[in-house]
Amino acid sequence: MSQNVKIKKMIGNALLDIAEGLQTGNLTKKVKIGLTLDGSEHGNENLIQGALRAMERYVDVEVVLIGDVDIDNCKVVKTEKGDVHKTMERLLDEGEIDACVTMHYNFPVGVSTVGRVITPGRGKEMILATTTGTSDTGRRKAMIKNAINGIIVAKSIGIKNPTVGVLNLDNARNVEKSLKALKENGYDIDFGESERADGGNIMRGNDLLTGSVDVMVTDTLTGNILMKMFSSFTTGGTYESSGYGYGPGIGKDYNRLILIISRASGVPVVENAIKYAAELYKNNVFKIQKNEYSNAENCGLNKILSSFNKRNQEEEIDIPMPEKEVATGTITGIDIMELEMASKVLWKNGIYAESGMGCTGPIILVNEEKISKALEILAREGYPVKDGSPC
Numbered sequence: 125m126s127q128n129v130k131i132k133k134m135i136g137n138a139l140l141d142i143a144e145g146l147q148t149g150n151l152t153k154k155v156k157i158g159l160t161l162d163g164s165e166h167g168n169e170n171l172i173q174g175a176l177r178a179m180e181r182y183v184d185v186e187v188v189l190i191g192d193v194d195i196d197n198c199k200v201v202k203t204e205k206g207d208v209h210k211t212m213e214r215l216l217d218e219g220e221i222d223a224c225v226t227m228h229y230n231f232p233v234g235v236s237t238v239g240r241v242i243t244p245g246r247g248k249e250m251i252l253a254t255t256t257g258t259s260d261t262g263r264r265k266a267m268i269k270n271a272i273n274g275i276i277v278a279k280s281i282g283i284k285n286p287t288v289g290v291l292n293l294d295n296a297r298n299v300e301k302s303l304k305a306l307k308e309n310g311y312d313i314d315f316g317e318s319e320r321a322d323g324g325n326i327m328r329g330n331d332l333l334t335g336s337v338d339v340m341v342t343d344t345l346t347g348n349i350l351m352k353m354f355s356s357f358t359t360g361g362t363y364e365s366s367g368y369g370y371g372p373g374i375g376k377d378y379n380r381l382i383l384i385i386s387r388a389s390g391v392p393v394v395e396n397a398i399k400y401a402a403e404l405y406k407n408n409v410f411k412i413q414k415n416e417y418s419n420a421e422n423c424g425l426n427k428i429l430s431s432f433n434k435r436n437q438e439e440e441i442d443i444p445m446p447e448k449e450v451a452t453g454t455i456t457g458i459d460i461m462e463l464e465m466a467s468k469v470l471w472k473n474g475i476y477a478e479s480g481m482g483c484t485g486p487i488i489l490v491n492e493e494k495i496s497k498a499l500e501i502l503a504r505e506g507y508p509v510k511d512g513s514p515c
Contacts, residue, residue: 154186155402158201158215158224159394160208161191165387166363168193174394181395185402188221216380223381223401225369225394231257235375236270236344237384238277240368240400241354248335251278251286252354255347255370256384265429267299267343272425273374274339275313276416280409281400287316289327289337293346296326297459301508302428309423352386355393364389369397372404376417379410431506443468446476451489455498457509458486466507473501 159175161168168191175187175198189200190208201220203211209229215221231237236257243250253274260266271288278286288303290296304325307313315325316337327336332350342350348370355364370384383401385393417425458466463479463486470477470490475498478489488509490498495511502509 154184155223155405156186156188156221157398157401157405158188158190158212158221158226159398160212160224160226161189161193162205162208163227163387164389166390170391171394172198174391175398177391177395178398182399182402185398187398188215190215190224212382213380216382222405223372223383225383225385225397225401227385227387227389229373229382229384231373231375231382232378233258233261235259235373235378236266236273237373238273238371239347239351240277240281240371240396241351242366243333243335243354244357245334250332250335250337251339252347252350252371253277253339253341254344254374255351256344257373257375258344259375260429262432263343264295264298264302264432267295267341268302268425268429269375270344270347271299271303271313271339271341272416272420274341276374276409276413277372277404278338279412279416280404280407282403282407283338285312285314286338287314288339288341289316289318289325289331291332291340291342291346292326292328293343295343295459297457297508298432298462299341300325301506305428306420306423306425311420311423311425352388355386356388359390362388364393367393367396368400369393371400372409374409374413376413378413381405381409443471445471446474449476449491451476451478451491453490453492453495453498453511455488455490455495455502455509455511456486458488458502458507462507463488466502466505466509469505469507470498470501475501 159171161171164171178185179187187198189198190203190211192205193200201211212224212226216224236254236259239252239255241250241252251274253270258266259269275286290300303313317323318327318331319334319336320328320330327340351370355367359365364386369389372381372383381404383397385397466488467477467479475490475494480487480489499509
């Protein structure tokens with residue numbers, strides 16, 4: 125579509141909005157949210173009811189249904205089954221709708237969705253970063269970008285200084301270390317604290333239930349499972365009744381505001397997803413996205429991400445193991461995915477080391493007399509280590 129045609133359409137839509145406002149007495153500019161009708165396990169009526177409820181509750185929202193349906197009290201863009209995403213993309217690109225809620229949409233690599241749930245412990249909202257798509261083909265890199273994506277969305281729904289925590293998964297320690305490096309370089313990130321007795325920025329399962337932080341950073345597959353459990357924990361799994369859905373696709377330079385719901389999402393989730401989309405649009409989520417990625421890159425994001433490539437290359441080096449000795453000294457703080465390489469770093473420096481799993485997580489065992497030297501070596505190589513204590 126040419127720029128002139130697009131401008132003419134925008135002017136035409138604006139005049140229609142004014143005419144409708146004069147007729148109804150409501151001159152508030154409405155946010156136009158598309159909703160595709162292809163694929164729900166609960167049928168189109170479930171989706172339509174969610175749309176109607178959203179428009180009843182939020183007077184500044186107009187829902188545009190995309191699909192093969194006839195209904196009087198809602199605008200419909202007719203399209204054949206199987207073509208809803210093609211039509212959705214056209215409507216977004218032409219400015220006919222401002223955002224869209226849909227199902228099973230394939231985002232490009234580099235884009236992942238940021239979910240929004242209501243935690244059962246205290247009824248607190250929490251952002252899950254992320255729930256579908258992939259921010260990066262490398263898991264550690266993806267989780268770092270997931271944190272940034274979560275912050276973008278949190279700020280876009282009005283949380284000025286969102287607290288961030290990293291779920292206790294493989295790579296969590298590395299992700300925490302990288303995010304702290306960004307913060308030390310000047311990136312604005314506010315770490316939350318686990319509500320467990322030992323605290324810290326690494327979040328436990330309990331913190332999921334209580335909503336200890338505003339943004340919970342996880343890998344996408346785990347986030348997807350969590351999203352399903354939060355959404356349907358009161359219904360037995362077949363009907364998602366809680367939360368706002370799997371959220372918007374966020375990634376550097378991505379500019380289509382598309383939010384995902386599940387084929388199992390019920391009326392309340394459909395309604396909330398439409399509200400979620402309207403909030404993001406009104407608060408200019410893509411402007412915030414641009415600013416956050418720019419700030420992160422100015423604070424060394426790309427250098428941090430490239431350091432993982434170097435570490436992966438080092439893991440391929442064959443380092444002989446020193447002579448075995450009694451190893452009862454415990455070192456903690458290393459991510460399980462880096463235990464083997466950390467042990468090899470010590471071998472390279474003549475210190476025998478074994479990897480294992482202690483009561484608080486992954487550990488490296490060395491001779492008691494060599495604990496201080498081992499800690500010094502590992503810290504110098506960038507591992508977030510500390511002297512472990514007995515369980």
